[in-house]
Amino acid sequence: MSPSAAALELPAFPEAEAEAPNADRAVAALYDDFPYPPPIADLAPYIAGDKLPTFNPRDSWALHFPEQAPRDTLDILVAGCGTRVVPMLAARMPRARIVGVDLSAASIAASHDQCARYGLDHVSFHRMPLEEVATLGQDFDLVHCHGVLHHLADPSAGLRALAAVTRPQGAISAMVYARYGRTGVYMLQDLAKRLGLDANNGGAPFMQALVKHLPDRHPLAMLPWGERPDLPIEEVADMLLHPRDRAYTVHDVRELVDSAGLALHRWLGNAVYEPAVSPLGALGEHAIAQAGPWERAAAMELFHGRLITHSFVLTHPNRPTAAELFSGPGMVDAVPVRSPHLSATVDGDQLALENRALQVPVRVTGPVEKLLPWLQAVDGRASVGVITWQVHQGRLDAATMRDALALFERLYQADIIELRSGAARG
Numbered sequence: 001m002s003p004s005a006a007a008l009e010l011p012a013f014p015e016a017e018a019e020a021p022n023a024d025r026a027v028a029a030l031y032d033d034f035p036y037p038p039p040i041a042d043l044a045p046y047i048a049g050d051k052l053p054t055f056n057p058r059d060s061w062a063l064h065f066p067e068q069a070p071r072d073t074l075d076i077l078v079a080g081c082g083t084r085v086v087p088m089l090a091a092r093m094p095r096a097r098i099v100g101v102d103l104s105a106a107s108i109a110a111s112h113d114q115c116a117r118y119g120l121d122h123v124s125f126h127r128m129p130l131e132e133v134a135t136l137g138q139d140f141d142l143v144h145c146h147g148v149l150h151h152l153a154d155p156s157a158g159l160r161a162l163a164a165v166t167r168p169q170g171a172i173s174a175m176v177y178a179r180y181g182r183t184g185v186y187m188l189q190d191l192a193k194r195l196g197l198d199a200n201n202g203g204a205p206f207m208q209a210l211v212k213h214l215p216d217r218h219p220l221a222m223l224p225w226g227e228r229p230d231l232p233i234e235e236v237a238d239m240l241l242h243p244r245d246r247a248y249t250v251h252d253v254r255e256l257v258d259s260a261g262l263a264l265h266r267w268l269g270n271a272v273y274e275p276a277v278s279p280l281g282a283l284g285e286h287a288i289a290q291a292g293p294w295e296r297a298a299a300m301e302l303f304h305g306r307l308i309t310h311s312f313v314l315t316h317p318n319r320p321t322a323a324e325l326f327s328g329p330g331m332v333d334a335v336p337v338r339s340p341h342l343s344a345t346v347d348g349d350q351l352a353l354e355n356r357a358l359q360v361p362v363r364v365t366g367p368v369e370k371l372l373p374w375l376q377a378v379d380g381r382a383s384v385g386v387i388t389w390q391v392h393q394g395r396l397d398a399a400t401m402r403d404a405l406a407l408f409e410r411l412y413q414a415d416i417i418e419l420r421s422g423a424a425r426g
């Protein structure tokens with residue numbers, strides 16, 4: 001196995017990678033040989049509601065459609081469905097109609113078989129490039145596309161294809177790789193090419209073994225698996241031997257979203273992108289505090305340094321963004337809902353609140369006696385204004401109202417609560 005001349009010329013970061021003409025076939029072949037992530041072994045806890053698919057529209061309606069009354073009859077497209085997203089969503093959303101498309105026959109077969117095993121028949125699958133999804137002649141309330149756009153020859157064209165099948169009031173839930181946390185991944189992808197390895201020539205077991213011999217504190221250890229992880233073979237193939245992947249800074253995400261004519265509704269895992277609920281917020285005045293959402297997020301990815309993904313909800317520009325709905329007077333009428341991923345722990349007289357679905361931990365802490373009454377009053381029906389009135393037992397003035405709005409803004413920024421606009425009560 002000798003390294004090819006092309007491989008030796010590769011720069012460290014993948015966006016300048018020379019495009020293999022048959023890259024789509026190579027992508028499909030990779031996932032046919034190594035479907036990733038692997039199927040969910042046991043769907044029963046998802047059907048029972050004991051386990052939740054992360055950021056799904058049944059349990060986190062307000063993250064996707066805060067200005068609309070909740071409903072469970074959504075039409076959902078899972079673009080680049082792989083093996084597990086359709087079964088998990090189908091288990092949790094029995095009244096939805098769910099369509100999965102993927103290039104890989106093996107991934108579709110795994111999804112299909114899993115659904116069939118549990119009698120989930122409100123699903124259908126198509127083996128096709130998502131770029132051609134309009135040929136199905138269907139449109140959707142929600143398009144789920146996680147871990148796929150960064151594998152496309154033209155991610156902007158792919159996102160435009162998804163936008164074209166998203167209804168005017170619909171949403172796209174997307175995830176792409178983040179650049180800085182994956183620095184070590186791209187070093188090892190480059191190394192694999194220099195070693196002449198790919199997923200078809202025994203590269204996966206070789207790289208699986210190689211990872212265990214990495215020196216201490218190799219940049220790959222920035223990933224959440226630690227120093228020398230025992231990685232499953234599918235994960236090695238997907239991460240280190242992929243024929244085509246690129247990673248995005250926040251600025252790159254913005255360009256991608258703009259290029260598709262879409263609007264950023266909100267980050268999924270917003271807390272990670274919000275200086276106000278980070279140590280930066282406590283360090284005093286700085287320009288970023290007043291900046292727009294993209295600039296704040298760009299600063300926060302530099303602060304965290306090791307984000308490995310960016311997840312976000314996109315909409316057509318006609319829908320209001322979350323910031324437009326819930327800044328100023330919109331907050332008084334907003335109806336808070338506790339995040340399904342909320343964890344609350346008491347240590348002495350302090351209460352620590354945290355959303356467990358975040359990439360990096362973000363906590364809101366405060367005296368139990370000050371925070372708990374507010375949290376207990378959040379029942380998914382009462383508005384911020386009504387809760388404030390209840391907690392203060394009808395004694396309200398401008399200062400108590402201002403403090404209450406600031407608290408709810410903080411809980412929202414930190415993903416402790418989700419918010420529905422007053423207009424969405426259904």
Ligand SMILES: C[S@@+](CC[C@H](N)C(=O)[O-])C[C@H]1O[C@@H](n2cnc3c(N)ncnc32)[C@H](O)[C@@H]1O
Binds near residue numbers: 037103130131
């Ligand atoms: C890393 S997996 C992610 C699967 C799934 N979205 C998830 O979150 O678990 C990427 C999937 O995208 C599929 N894929 C890649 N390019 C595609 C394309 N152009 N059209 C449809 N599917 C594609 C692959 O076959 C693979 O199953």
